Amino acid sequence: MPDEQAKEDAAGEELVLISARVRKNTRKRARVFCAENDVSMQDLIDKALNEYIDRHST
Structure with a gap:
């Protein structure tokens, strides 16, 4: 499943707080x-x- 793979790929990344x-x-x-x-x-x-940034990147 693509969503499961994406979750595994991102699992090791540090999370930061945004507001x-x-x-x-x-x-x-x-x-x-x-x-x-x-x-x-x-x-x-x-x-x-991520989807928004990917879609709107030049």
Whole structure:
């Protein structure tokens, strides 16, 4: 599974704290998504940021 491989590849990397404010509705949607898909908020945000950066890199 690609997601499992990505999780294993990232497992050894150091985690750092970042801070950002999001709209209340965005947080609610993210929490519901995480609960329904058995994924942590940490993993969701990490994957979303990486995909966004990859898609918008020149």
